Amino acid sequence: MNTKNPNNLNAIKEFSRFSKDYNSYNQIQTQVAKQLIDKLPHDHYGIIADIGCGTGALYDRLIKSEISFEILKAFDASEQMLLLHPSSKKAITQYFDFNIPNSFASIKDKFDLVLSSSALQWSKDLDWTISQIARIGDNFYGAIFTSDTFKTIHETASINSPIYSADNIKKAFDRSYKDTQYEIYTYKLHFDSKKELFNYIKKSGVSGGEQKLSYKRTKTLMREYPLDYLEFEVIFIKASN
Numbered sequence: 001m002n003t004k005n006p007n008n009l010n011a012i013k014e015f016s017r018f019s020k021d022y023n024s025y026n027q028i029q030t031q032v033a034k035q036l037i038d039k040l041p042h043d044h045y046g047i048i049a050d051i052g053c054g055t056g057a058l059y060d061r062l063i064k065s066e067i068s069f070e071i072l073k074a075f076d077a078s079e080q081m082l083l084l085h086p087s088s089k090k091a092i093t094q095y096f097d098f099n100i101p102n103s104f105a106s107i108k109d110k111f112d113l114v115l116s117s118s119a120l121q122w123s124k125d126l127d128w129t130i131s132q133i134a135r136i137g138d139n140f141y142g143a144i145f146t147s148d149t150f151k152t153i154h155e156t157a158s159i160n161s162p163i164y165s166a167d168n169i170k171k172a173f174d175r176s177y178k179d180t181q182y183e184i185y186t187y188k189l190h191f192d193s194k195k196e197l198f199n200y201i202k203k204s205g206v207s208g209g210e211q212k213l214s215y216k217r218t219k220t221l222m223r224e225y226p227l228d229y230l231e232f233e234v235i236f237i238k239a240s241n
């Protein structure tokens, strides 16, 4: 039976692109990784998987937290990202593509905890990817950007979001896990200029690849976009078998 959170807690966090301590394009992902680690209920885990680990946001948060663990295996399809991920006896990096059967076949471990933050919006077939992730461990905690990310941009340009809706994401997890719980958070990132705002979209790495607009349509969109902030929506998932 699925244990669903009926109220889908929707908290809004607001950020300024030009806050003093911010100088990268990862502000929202960093916050999401922190929130995800804060949700973990135990103070010790055995072997952990991080799917789409990037440069190690989850590993960094785990190390800063009170949580101890034996080993974290960090999986990513970008060699450049893996090179930047901490690597030690406790943090083992491995090339891995969550869209490819061979990648899952190469995993021999059964993980005590499977994590994934801000990565699975890139899955080409979410039902399939989640069904494979469910096979490598019975306990999953993750966060995925939804189609309501950049919602007003898509409405203003009359285009559909290229990434999965929260409902599609819930369906994919409900198919592969017995117990699922979801929470939805929205974030606002403020900018001083439209130019900065639109530049950010290209570099943010959260949208699963925006549809390419012509130069003329982009100019019109920049003029017509009514907000001085970008919207992000993230669904947090707790799933177990």
Ligand SMILES: C[S@@+](CC[C@H](N)C(=O)[O-])C[C@H]1O[C@@H](n2cnc3c(N)ncnc32)[C@H](O)[C@@H]1O
Pocket (backbone or CB within 6 Å): 029, 030, 033, 051, 052, 053, 054, 055, 056, 057, 058, 075, 076, 077, 078, 081, 096, 097, 098, 099, 116, 117, 118, 119, 122, 123, 204, 205, 206
């Ligand atoms: C926005 S980053 C998030 C990284 C990190 N988890 C974090 O919270 O900062 C998305 C990551 O997913 C990885 N990724 C994208 N497609 C992938 C795939 N098919 N298989 C594995 N990793 C993938 C990217 O290389 C990138 O490192």
